[in-house]
Amino acid sequence: MNLKAVQAIYNFEMARTRRTIWQSIVSPVLSTSLYFVVFGAAIGSRITEIEGVPYGSFIVPGLIMLTLLTQSTMNASFGIYFPRFTGTIYEILSAPVSPFEIVLGYVGAAATKSIILGLIILATSWLFVPLRIEHPFWMVTFLVLTAATFSLLGFIIGIWADGFEKLQIVPLLIVTPLTFLGGTFYSTSVLPPVWQTISLFNPVVYLISGFRWSFFEISDVSHTVSVGMTLLFLVVCLITVWWMFKTGYKLKK
Amino acid sequence: MAAATLLKFLAMQSIISVTNLSKRYASGFEALKRINLDIHRGEIFALLGPNGAGKTTLIGIICGILVPSAGKVTVDSHDIITDYRAARSLIGLVPQELHTDAFESVWATVSFSRGLFNKPKNPAYIEKVLRALSLWDKKDDKIMTLSGGMKRRVLIAKALSHEPQVLFLDEPTAGVDVELRKDMWQVVRDLRDSGVTIILTTHYIEEAEDMADRIGVINKGGIILVEEKAELMRKLGKKQLTLQLQQQLHALPAELSAFKLTIGEDGSTLIYNYDTKAERTGVATLLGELSRAGLRIRDLQTTQSSLEDIFVGLVSDRQ
Numbered sequence: 001m002n003l004k005a006v007q008a009i010y011n012f013e014m015a016r017t018r019r020t021i022w023q024s025i026v027s028p029v030l031s032t033s034l035y036f037v038v039f040g041a042a043i044g045s046r047i048t049e050i051e052g053v054p055y056g057s058f059i060v061p062g063l064i065m066l067t068l069l070t071q072s073t074m075n076a077s078f079g080i081y082f083p084r085f086t087g088t089i090y091e092i093l094s095a096p097v098s099p100f101e102i103v104l105g106y107v108g109a110a111a112t113k114s115i116i117l118g119l120i121i122l123a124t125s126w127l128f129v130p131l132r133i134e135h136p137f138w139m140v141t142f143l144v145l146t147a148a149t150f151s152l153l154g155f156i157i158g159i160w161a162d163g164f165e166k167l168q169i170v171p172l173l174i175v176t177p178l179t180f181l182g183g184t185f186y187s188t189s190v191l192p193p194v195w196q197t198i199s200l201f202n203p204v205v206y207l208i209s210g211f212r213w214s215f216f217e218i219s220d221v222s223h224t225v226s227v228g229m230t231l232l233f234l235v236v237c238l239i240t241v242w243w244m245f246k247t248g249y250k251l252k253k
Numbered sequence: 254m255a256a257a258t259l260l261k262f263l264a265m266q267s268i269i270s271v272t273n274l275s276k277r278y279a280s281g282f283e284a285l286k287r288i289n290l291d292i293h294r295g296e297i298f299a300l301l302g303p304n305g306a307g308k309t310t311l312i313g314i315i316c317g318i319l320v321p322s323a324g325k326v327t328v329d330s331h332d333i334i335t336d337y338r339a340a341r342s343l344i345g346l347v348p349q350e351l352h353t354d355a356f357e358s359v360w361a362t363v364s365f366s367r368g369l370f371n372k373p374k375n376p377a378y379i380e381k382v383l384r385a386l387s388l389w390d391k392k393d394d395k396i397m398t399l400s401g402g403m404k405r406r407v408l409i410a411k412a413l414s415h416e417p418q419v420l421f422l423d424e425p426t427a428g429v430d431v432e433l434r435k436d437m438w439q440v441v442r443d444l445r446d447s448g449v450t451i452i453l454t455t456h457y458i459e460e461a462e463d464m465a466d467r468i469g470v471i472n473k474g475g476i477i478l479v480e481e482k483a484e485l486m487r488k489l490g491k492k493q494l495t496l497q498l499q500q501q502l503h504a505l506p507a508e509l510s511a512f513k514l515t516i517g518e519d520g521s522t523l524i525y526n527y528d529t530k531a532e533r534t535g536v537a538t539l540l541g542e543l544s545r546a547g548l549r550i551r552d553l554q555t556t557q558s559s560l561e562d563i564f565v566g567l568v569s570d571r572q
Contacts, residue, residue, distance in 0.1 A: 002338070008368025012357075019356060087352030091411065094316040094346050095369040096338040252320050253278060 005097040009105025010112075013079050017113050024075075025117060028067050032121045035063050036128045039185055050187050051218045056129035061212040062184030063125075064118045068143070069150050069179050069204065071117055073171045076110035076154030081167055084158070084250075093252065099245035103155060110151035111144070118143055132215065138223065139214035145230045146207050150175070152237035159250050178204045183212075188220040203233055267291040268343075268419060268450050269315065274324030276310050276474075284310040286474040287324070292419075297441070297451045299465035299482075301458065301564055307474040308454045309349060312421050316346045328419065342370055345417030349424045349454075351404045355397035359388055362396060363410045370415030382413050385440055387433075402429040406437065413444075420444060422453040426460065438464060462560035470564060485563065494536060496523040496543070497552040506546040512539050 017024045039059055047055040083089040092102060125131055133139050154171075161167040182204030188196055199205050200221070210226025213219035219226070244251065269292035276285040285307050292298050302308050313319035315326055317337060325332065331339040354362050363379055383389045386406040391399060396407060405428065412420060422441070426434045441464065445451055455461050461468065468485050470477040478485070501520040512535065515524040523543075527534045543550065 002369075002371045004371045004373070005369045008365050011368075012365055015361070016356075086354070087348075087350055088354055090318055090346070090348050090352055091366060091369060093318045094341060094344065096341040096371060097369060098338075248320055252318065 002097050002101050005095060006101050006105045006108070009092075009102065010109045013106060013109030014112065016079075017075075017109075024113065025120065028071055028117055029120055029124060032063050032067055033124060033128075035059070035066075036125070041128075043185075050190075051216075053216045053218060054129065057125075057131055058187075058212075058216070059185050060122070060125045060129065060131060061215050062179075062182075062208050064121050064143075065146065065182075065204070065208045065211055066176075066179045066184050067121055068114050068118050068146055069175050069207070070171055072110055072114040072147050072150035073154040073157065073175050075113055076107055076151040077158035077161065077167055077171070078154075079106045079110055080155055080158035081161055089251070099242070102245075103152070103241055107148065107151040107155050110154060111147035114147040114151065115143055118147070134217045135214040139211070141227070142207070142211040142214055142230070145227075145234065146211070149230060149234040149237055152234065152241060156237060156240050156244065159244055162250070175204075178202050179208075183208045183220055187218075203229060206230065266294050268294040268329050269452075270325075270327045271311075271315070272325045274311070274314065274326060275322045276307075276314060276319065277322045284474050285314075285321075288471075288474075288476055290469065290476055290479065292450060292452060293467070295445065295448055295450055296466040297445050297453065297464050298467050298469060299461035300452060300454045300469045300471060301461060302454075302471035306471045308471055309423055310474075311471070312346070312423055312452070312454070316344055316421060317341050342415070343418040345412035345415065345420045347405075347408045347412045347420070347422045347425050349427070351401065351408070351428075353396045353404050353407060355395070357396055358393050359383065359396060359399075359407055359410070360392040362407065363414045366411040367414040372415045378416070379410075379414065382410050385443070386410050387436060402433050405429055406433070409437070409440070417449065419450045419452070422451065422455075424454055424456065426455060426457060434460075458561040458564055468560070482560070486560065491526055491528065491557075491562075492534075493556050494525040494527065494539075495554050495556070496525070496550055497521065498523060499549040499551050502548075506548070508542050508546040509539075512542070514539075 036056070036059075041056070043055070049055060050058045083092065122131075153175075157167065157170045181199070182202050183199070188199045188205060188209075191199065206221060206226040206229035209220040210223045210230065213223040213226070243249070269290075271288055271290040274285055274288040274290075275283070277283045288307075288311065290311075300308050300311070310319060314321045315328070315333060317333060317340075321334075327333065328340040328343050331337075331343070333340045354365075357365070360379070360383075363383065364374070367375070367379065380389065383392055386409055388403065388406055388410060391403060396404060399407065405425065409422075409425065420441075425441075426437060429437065438460065441451055441453075453461070453464070462482070465482050467479065468482050469479040495517075498521045502516055502523075503520065505514055505516065512525060516522070517524060525536070525539060527536065540550075
């Protein structure tokens with residue numbers, strides 16, 4: 001195993017994050033803080049609590065997930081797309097590095113950044129609302145699994161995209177809407193039965209539900225189902241990446 | 254004596270072996286047609302060919318950037334597909350295009366390349382490479398602030414960062430000024446002297462003539478010839494004798510009909526092509542016949558055809 005290559009790619013990507021600290025860290029934290037102000041304080045004053053949890057606290061897991069999903073996807077997609085765009089990908093392709101090692105470097109760095117962001121937002125939330133974490137182990141498990149899965153999705157998008165517009169389409173037009181509709185700001189149990197059924201086709205519902213369960217022990221679906229669905233999505237992403245490298249899809253002519 | 258024989262044997266060994274290599278792109282374009290080529294250990298091999306001949310495709314396949322359609326390539330006996338780690342770890346590649354990480358420093362990008370090739374950190378070696386390429390003063394500068402020539406040298410530094418045994422230089426001197434070009438070729442010579450095998454493509458054929466041990470000519474996806482440079486010059490190189498006459502000619506005198514002479518455009522010049530490796534060049538006889546025909550010579554000069562002339566002749570013959 002070429003661990004030095006994994007380390008080189010990982011460090012390169014993390015250095016990019018440090019270079020763009022305002023865009024990478026400060027901006028998402030600020031945006032999430034604004035959600036707290038708007039949804040937590042303004043709307044939260046009218047919705048006192050959901051299933052026994054104050055509304056301000058209730059939205060914290062959803063907001064962390066919102067950042068985790070969008071940042072994992074965007075960071076990983078940009079990480080692999082930019083070398084393709086500039087042509088520096090030649091060096092990765094001609095190095096003695098296996099596809100697994102390439103993925104480990106890029107996806108590992110993107111997931112790390114998202115996890116750091118998630119933890120910063122969690123710490124920031126404590127300043128605004130009272131919080132408790134009933135199942136710390138499962139909280140970390142959901143955090144890591146989701147960051148890894150959506151970083152993989154981002155990696156796939158970064159290989160698939162052949163322009164900056166395509167790079168933005170999936171995060172902005174698919175991931176963000178699914179997150180908003182996946183119970184970030186509400187429990188799906190408050191929806192009419194038909195919409196509750198439709199929501200079950202939204203994979204983000206399982207992620208937010210499981211993550212929220214690790215905090216407050218309340219969920220829209222069983223947390224074991226949530227873990228199962230996250231793992232399923234992870235496996236689908238892994239198979240897709242494997243296929244991309246096997247066929248050289250948009251990487252090697 | 255035995256050691257010298259062993260060294261000679263090693264030198265003649267192929268470090269890269271290309272067998273029946275073909276490449277057909279998805280568009281149907283056949284970029285390489287059953288190429289067979291051996292690159293000897295420790296030589297400088299110049300691969301010449303017009304644009305679109307297949308040079309970059311061939312290099313791309315050997316380095317792992319492109320997927321071959323058929324055939325086999327080994328690098329120091331390691332198959333580039335089944336044993337790609339061992340094969341690629343021996344190779345350094347300087348691409349034709351200036352692909353660089355604009356926002357990285359020179360030091361960071363060269364160190365990154367070393368890591369990719371599974372080599373432990375070695376600041377002393379990186380410093381040596383940067384100094385040799387006159388980049389040491391720029392080590393902390395972002396690449397985007399460098400000139401085109403410097404970026405080219407950064408690419409060479411990256412390719413050398415992992416101490417490769419084989420170095421591919423795809424148009425290394427494009428956009429580099431004369432002074433820097435000389436420095437770069439000196440680096441290449443030093444590398445060759447240290448045992449590194451060098452494969453280069455260049456449009457500056459005089460550079461290939463100056464640098465290469467062997468020449469390969471590729472055109473339309475096929476290798477036209479591979480020859481020792483000296484042998485190629487001897488085989489295909491021609492000499493030309495130009496005679497300035499004191500009078501003008503409208504036609505060749507009958508005494509000179511046995512010689513393949515051409516009258517120059519001004520009518521007072523005679524051009525005679527002859528083969529340097531022929532037993533008799535015919536020059537002495539020609540001068541005698543000119544005198545007998547009553548033609549007086551004002552001046553004469555000889556010129557040897559360059560590698561460029563040979564290259565143009567080879568490629569145009571096959572158009």
